[in-house]
Amino acid sequence: MLPSVVLMSALAVGALGANTTYTYTFPAGFNIGLVKSDELSSWCQGQRNECPSICKGSTKQNTCEPSTLKFNCVCADGSVPDVSPYIQTVPFYVCEATYGQCIDAHPNDAEGQRACKAAATCGSKNASAEDTTMSSTTTAASTTLAMATSTSASQTTSSVAAASATTNAAALFGLEGYSTGLMAGAMFFAARLFL
Structure with missing residues (x-):
């Protein structure tokens, strides 16, 4: 079973009138244990910096926990944007790390490395x-x-x-x-x- 990051945000009664859940699942092959703690902190800082830009303004919730990479990005209007297409977000950093870990797992294996590259579809948009x-x-x-x-x-x-x-x-x-x-x-x- 893959580890996942589940984000819950209780929204005020509004247009949706219910809780909204955004789920981000780590890609297959990603091992958070191989990432240094200062790097995880840097990823969370990037996530928190990008959330307001992705929301095109202010946010209602903007958190990230470095030890688990659980993050929460809720815009001021209560919407929960998909942050995965953007660089400097947790999904972007995890995607890049997964690619690096995959390459390391396939030394001297051109076919395996090609498969790593094909699987790495990291975000490329720059919200800032x-x-x-x-x-x-x-x-x-x-x-x-x-x-x-x-x-x-x-x-x-x-x-x-x-x-x-x-x-x-x-x-x-x-x-x-x-x-x-x-x-x-x-x-x-x-x-x-x-x-």
């Missing part, structure tokens, strides 16, 4: 990168929108400034012409007084 990519995409879209708005406002300001400059120049030219006419009229009037 998915979060970062989504966050970066959102930030990039916000930055692009802000730049477009700024450019548009800048162009509008430039257009208003150009229009004002044109109007001011026309007004100045009109005053200049008017003042020249006044000056000429004043000089003509003064010349008539002397004559």
Whole structure:
């Protein structure tokens, strides 16, 4: 009989209204006794770090026991995600260790090692990168929108400034012409007084 990790989480009465159980079974050939305790602690730390990213936010429960590798990942909405497709989770580390233990059990046995490789289908998704990519995409879209708005406002300001400059120049030219006419009229009037 294979050892298994059974995760139980009592959910508040909600959409499901009952307890939800997530079961993770160690793959055939995995021997937890061959894994150093500090490595098991590291695996649990990875599991606890990834759970919030897999849940796309906060968690309701996020635990892992290094000595048994019993872990619990329950999202804030009460859902229990399948963490096995993700790297840096207990299933990922166990899968890699199972592959290594299998290879060690088949020294100088190319056929046996090929079978080990075929059986090792470890998770490959990176939940942290998915979060970062989504966050970066959102930030990039916000930055692009802000730049477009700024450019548009800048162009509008430039257009208003150009229009004002044109109007001011026309007004100045009109005053200049008017003042020249006044000056000429004043000089003509003064010349008539002397004559």
